[in-house]
Amino acid sequence: MKDVSALKPPPFARIGDSISLVSTPALVLDLDAFDANTQRMAELARRHGVALRPHAKAHKSTAIALRQLELGAVGVCCQKMSEAYPFVAKGVLSIHISNEFVGADKVAMAVELANYVRLSVCVDHPAQVDALGRAATQAGVVITVLPEVDIGQGRCGVKGNDALAALVDRIALYAGLRFGGLQAYHGGIQHLSTWEQRKEAAANAAHATAQYVQFLAARGIQCEVITGGGTGTAEFDVSSGVYTEIQPGSYVFMDGDYGSKDWLGGWKPAHSLYIASTVMSTAKPGLAVCDVGLKGVAVDSGLPVLRPGDHGGHLQYKAANDEHGILQIAAGDTQDYLGSRVYLIPGHCDPTANLYQQYVGYRRDVVECIWEIDARGLSQ
């Protein structure tokens, strides 16, 4: 009998190969565009004296986080407690969990992580403060707590001065907790259609945030950190005079949804992330079926679009099945696309990245690096 226990597929990409040889589906990264995006956001924050703490949930990759830190980021945000582990293991020294959490399992992770990094977390209920406060105090660690205030999203975060004051007072009861300021994030306004709409909404969000800051200041409580903002409002948040820190994530990749917005007057990051796909069937006239379906691209923010200019604009992604992507061929085009390569811009980068194990970075069509998506699936 042959020993099959070590049998596994060959590597799907090799450094030095042409990008056209990468086995599809693959998540590929245009490094020139990626470099430009990461540098530009770092400059934007630096120019305004605001800290940049990129959201790592967008990419879930320690290689990318380390690049962001090299360019001046003060640390990263994670959305989940377990998601933080790979970043800590690779030496990221400051992590903000920009989300609420509850339960002994999550509290235990927070306390463990706080042994190794400067950890800050969000709360919006006194019971969260009590659970974390007891555990942190008992373990002899100090965790920074940023109560989240709801500045319009209507998701998490307290609304009203009294609820905020109750949290701040509660935090002060525990030696293992330290009040660090506020998280004020408004996700809904990130994706407004026009630059003008986002500008106005960001101003309103900053104003709502400032009122909480002033309320605390009147009680003698200073906020060291006011963190929030994403790709859609970063350029307004840095000059708001309210935020001390921004936490954009998607700007490194620029997905199809963000790409479809109007950036008139502002800075539009470049698309850097594509899904390389191959047309595997052309049995039906007018259709080309590619190998990227629901298991290769998140469609919550719309279907993927082909890289502009490719194939004369004749192919359009019309429907996603589990492992089939249905491309419609423009009327009158009689070319047989079997075996053709297509590059898809995902509608939403965060959940798409979570479907893959690696990024294949390329420059001028040559594979330059393969980066692990090492926090992939870590959603606890």
Ligand code: PLP
């Ligand atoms: N901060 C928080 C709390 C978020 O939930 C998100 C994304 O949903 C971000 C920052 C980053 O936003 P974006 O990827 O749109 O830049």
Ligand code: MN
């Ligand atoms: Mn997103």
